[in-house]
Amino acid sequence: MSSRGFHRGMRAFWYVMLFFLYAPLAVVALYSFNSINSSAVFAGVSLRWYAQLFSDETILNAFYNSLTLAITSSIIATVIGTLLGYGMYTYRNRRLGWLIWLVYLPIVMPDIVYGISQMSFFTSISNATGLFQLGLGTMVIAHVSFQVPFVALLIYSRLVGLDAMLFEACHDLYAKGWQRAWYFILPTLRPAIVSSFFLAFTLSIDDFVISFFTSGPESVTLPIFIWSAIKKGVTPEVNAIATLMIGAVFAAAVIALAFQYVRAARPRAAD
Amino acid sequence: MPRTQDARTQGAFATRASESPKRREPSHFGHLMAVISPGVIWIVVFLVLPSAYLMTIAFMTNGTYGLPRMPLTLEAFKELAGFGFLGWSPGNLYTLIRSIWQTVLSTSLVIVMAYPIAYYITRAPARMRPLMLLAVVVPSWTNQVIRAIGWMNILSPGSPVSDLAASMGLIPAQMGLFPSKFAVVVGLVYNFMPFMVLPLYAVFEKLDYAQIDAARDLRAGPIRTFIHAVLPQTLPGLLAGTVLVSIPAFGMYVIPELLGGGKSMMLGNLVARQFAAASNWPLGAAGALIMIIATLLGLLVLRRMGKKLGGDSQVVL
Numbered sequence: 001m002s003s004r005g006f007h008r009g010m011r012a013f014w015y016v017m018l019f020f021l022y023a024p025l026a027v028v029a030l031y032s033f034n035s036i037n038s039s040a041v042f043a044g045v046s047l048r049w050y051a052q053l054f055s056d057e058t059i060l061n062a063f064y065n066s067l068t069l070a071i072t073s074s075i076i077a078t079v080i081g082t083l084l085g086y087g088m089y090t091y092r093n094r095r096l097g098w099l100i101w102l103v104y105l106p107i108v109m110p111d112i113v114y115g116i117s118q119m120s121f122f123t124s125i126s127n128a129t130g131l132f133q134l135g136l137g138t139m140v141i142a143h144v145s146f147q148v149p150f151v152a153l154l155i156y157s158r159l160v161g162l163d164a165m166l167f168e169a170c171h172d173l174y175a176k177g178w179q180r181a182w183y184f185i186l187p188t189l190r191p192a193i194v195s196s197f198f199l200a201f202t203l204s205i206d207d208f209v210i211s212f213f214t215s216g217p218e219s220v221t222l223p224i225f226i227w228s229a230i231k232k233g234v235t236p237e238v239n240a241i242a243t244l245m246i247g248a249v250f251a252a253a254v255i256a257l258a259f260q261y262v263r264a265a266r267p268r269a270a271d
Numbered sequence: 272m273p274r275t276q277d278a279r280t281q282g283a284f285a286t287r288a289s290e291s292p293k294r295r296e297p298s299h300f301g302h303l304m305a306v307i308s309p310g311v312i313w314i315v316v317f318l319v320l321p322s323a324y325l326m327t328i329a330f331m332t333n334g335t336y337g338l339p340r341m342p343l344t345l346e347a348f349k350e351l352a353g354f355g356f357l358g359w360s361p362g363n364l365y366t367l368i369r370s371i372w373q374t375v376l377s378t379s380l381v382i383v384m385a386y387p388i389a390y391y392i393t394r395a396p397a398r399m400r401p402l403m404l405l406a407v408v409v410p411s412w413t414n415q416v417i418r419a420i421g422w423m424n425i426l427s428p429g430s431p432v433s434d435l436a437a438s439m440g441l442i443p444a445q446m447g448l449f450p451s452k453f454a455v456v457v458g459l460v461y462n463f464m465p466f467m468v469l470p471l472y473a474v475f476e477k478l479d480y481a482q483i484d485a486a487r488d489l490r491a492g493p494i495r496t497f498i499h500a501v502l503p504q505t506l507p508g509l510l511a512g513t514v515l516v517s518i519p520a521f522g523m524y525v526i527p528e529l530l531g532g533g534k535s536m537m538l539g540n541l542v543a544r545q546f547a548a549a550s551n552w553p554l555g556a557a558g559a560l561i562m563i564i565a566t567l568l569g570l571l572v573l574r575r576m577g578k579k580l581g582g583d584s585q586v587v588l
Contacts, residue, residue: 010387010390010391010394011391013388013391014388014391017384017388017407018406021407021410021461022408023421023425024410024418024420024421024422024424024425024461025410025413025417025418025421027415027421027424028420028421028424029423033446041503049556062416078522079309080309080313081310081380082306083306083310084306084309084310084311084460086306087303087306087307087308088353090302090303091303091307094303097439097574099307099311100574101317101570101574102311102314102315103314104320104395104570104573104574105314105318105566105570106314106318108320108514108515108518108519108569108573109518109521109523109566109571110518110519110521110539110562110566111519111524111561112522112523112524112539112543112559113325113522113542113559113563113566114318114541116319116322116325116542116543116546116555116556116559117318117321117322117325117559118317118321119546120325120328120546120552120556121320121321121324122321122322124324142317143443144313144317145313145314145317145318148310149311149314154311165273170296170568171280188500196372197359198388201441205414206411206413206414206415207414208414208415208416208525209415209524213543213546218289223414223415223416223417225416226414226416226420227416228568230416230420230529237541238420239291239420239424242414242417244421245413245414245417246413246417248359248410249409249412249413252412253405253412255399256405257402258403261401
């Protein structure tokens with residue numbers, strides 16, 4: 001068999017795959033500029049759905065809720081997750097198998113089980129005590145619980161990539177615990193911490209199911225708004241919000257990539 | 272490149288630690304607890320406890336308004352198997368079987384598509400690889416609901432794709448490819464592709480080409496080379512990917528709800544319905560329990576594979 005033909009076939013398959021991956025997003029963006037209310041026929045370019053979007057109080061409120069939720073939960077998750085990742089690294093030679101289980105659990109568990117167990121848990125507690133009423137508060141709690149493992153694993157993997165001798169050097173220079181944290185670990189991890197914040201942020205914005213089940217009547221976020229709008233029938237307005245959200249994710253991706261290249265460039269410069 | 276360094280540093284760290292056990296901070300255990308406890312407590316209180324609570328609900332009695340009451344029974348499981356007031360009906364079992372079938376089908380399709388992609392990325396120039404991986408992952412960063420809207424647009428009645436399918440006689444004219452079981456499978460495959468590409472990429476990156484050369488030298492054809500020299504090496508990644516795809520796919524809620532009609536309902540939808548309109552928490556919890564068991568089994572496999580893969584952190588991102 002000819003390896004050149006094989007390679008060409010693979011390359012063609014790669015482009016087909018890229019098309020498959022991006023076509024649905026492109027279609028959403030395309031129809032958001034449609035001048036008529038149709039998801040099958042494109043009549044002409046117009047910005048009317050965007051104009052409608054920015055004058056709709058409900059949507060602006062949902063946007064505000066989404067942002068509050070994502071920023072609050074990401075800050076908490078970045079702090080807690082960084083500590084956890086650091087702990088996992090420092091004590092990786094100990095028998096901490098249960099910890100790995102605990103960290104993987106939120107990643108693997110189906111969203112629906114996740115959302116429903118938290119919903120029934122919070123509902124029962126609030127029925128009994130009045131605390132944890134479903135709303136933005138419970139949503140933040142739920143989001144943090146699935147963001148933490150991702151942050152921890154990202155920090156852990158960056159620490160594994162470091163030379164352990166650096167930790168030893170700190171010790172040899174008689175750095176105290178807090179000095180080591182402040183002058184060595186935090187600066188070294190800064191790119192990883194920033195990118196894990198963005199990762200947590202996109203995870204939060206990306207989530208629908210868990211938000212849906214842990215939300216209350218007052219805490220409608222953009223995905224929940226979109227969901228109820230689709231249930232009533234897709235409107236071009238929904239395409240417009242979706243397009244803006246896709247744009248935000250792409251921006252986050254560019255930032256993440258920039259950080260990755262900065263990180264990749266650094267050791268090379270040191271060599 | 273980071274992996275070799277990893278092996279080296281881990282070795283150094285291990286010997287150093289065993290040489291001088293007392294050189295570290297005095298409160299070892301205290302330090303460990305201080306750094307990991309916020310995360311551990313958060314996950315235990317807000318995820319493990321609620322899951323345990325949900326599992327208890329599955330064994331409780333359905334009270335008024337769907338809220339669970341005390342006597343512990345197995346009623347919910349009987350109901351899940353189809354035994355209701357009106358005798359036995361296969362509805363719930365069909366849903367269960369359909370979930371398994373759609374999961375198997377979409378996971379297989381994901382494997383067939385992701386395998387060559389992961390290989391292709393490893394063969395690309397090193398500087399291109401992060402970019403290519405990102406290109407595969409970025410769509411999955413957008414909201415699930417938005418991705419489903421994309422497919423609703425593409426497959427809706429009157430869209431070019433639906434018209435094409437109709438002109439080929441695959442579907443009746445004026446009909447759309449959505450809502451349908453087909454649309455659900457497309458949505459699942461689309462949703463979970465990256466979860467298969469990443470672990471496969473991790474194993475392809477470490478592929479030992481000497482084995483392939485050896486197979487070639489022994490005059491094995493391309494198929495036998497693949498089966499004996501490539502496939503066994505990629506098996507850990509394949510299994511990890513299968514877990515990461517099939518477990519969430521099995522419990523999928525959004526895609527069947529939006530892209531499928533009532534006839535494409537999966538277990539996730541059945542469960543969700545019990546907590547909303549149908550109001551039967553124990554029945555819903557019993558369904559969720561099945562998913563939790565599947566999740567734990569999946570974790571078991573993942574842990575095994577994680578050890579073989581080495582840098583298991585890379586696998587999940």
